[in-house]
Amino acid sequence: MADEKYKIVVFGAFGAGKSTLIQTLDPQAKHIEAECSGGTTTIALDYGRVQLGEKRVYLYGTPGQERFEFAREIIGKGMDGAILLVDATSPVDEFVEHLYTSIGAEKIPFVVFLNKCDTVGAKPDEAKGHFPGAGCAAVSSKDHKQARIAVENFIGTLRPHVTGNPSA
Numbered sequence: 001m002a003d004e005k006y007k008i009v010v011f012g013a014f015g016a017g018k019s020t021l022i023q024t025l026d027p028q029a030k031h032i033e034a035e036c037s038g039g040t041t042t043i044a045l046d047y048g049r050v051q052l053g054e055k056r057v058y059l060y061g062t063p064g065q066e067r068f069e070f071a072r073e074i075i076g077k078g079m080d081g082a083i084l085l086v087d088a089t090s091p092v093d094e095f096v097e098h099l100y101t102s103i104g105a106e107k108i109p110f111v112v113f114l115n116k117c118d119t120v121g122a123k124p125d126e127a128k129g130h131f132p133g134a135g136c137a138a139v140s141s142k143d144h145k146q147a148r149i150a151v152e153n154f155i156g157t158l159r160p161h162v163t164g165n166p167s168a
Ligand SMILES: Nc1nc2c(ncn2[C@@H]2O[C@H](COP(=O)(O)OP(=O)(O)O)[C@@H](O)[C@H]2O)c(=O)[nH]1
Pocket: 012, 013, 014, 015, 016, 017, 018, 019, 020, 021, 064, 115, 116, 117, 118, 119, 139, 140, 141, 142, 143
């Protein structure tokens, strides 16, 4: 049986919950930290996999800091879909708006996850207003079931990369 493969890239500001989301979905996820600029700067990436029925989803977490635009561009190559993870407990700032605009320009399907909705300070409806036209889901990256359902719903809207013999 052919597996459908999806490359999904998670974007979001530092502290939005990207690593938490990927770790929750795949407890075996790898969190990679590399030193740049002679050891003065650390660049952090995440990689995890999740199997949803016949769908194999490869999750890549991008570094959240503004100066790592180059890394986001490299990691984003060939993605089938993107998740913009937003901390719904803090105001949507210019950087998050920038990520939203950049992802929108990529012409690939994306969804906005309004994160940390398990906390009393979360204001998902307020955050949602910043992403007109985008599909939004209120989530908690710490909640395995919720995170999995949100990703599954998004994957269900995508066209797969089918591997194996297409005529089989
Ligand atoms: N309450 C709550 N805290 C969260 C959630 N997601 C992430 N956090 C916390 O937010 C902080 C930043 O999360 P992290 O995954 O490191 O963010 P990243 O920089 O985007 O990778 C950590 O202290 C997490 O435990 C969530 O859904 N709910």
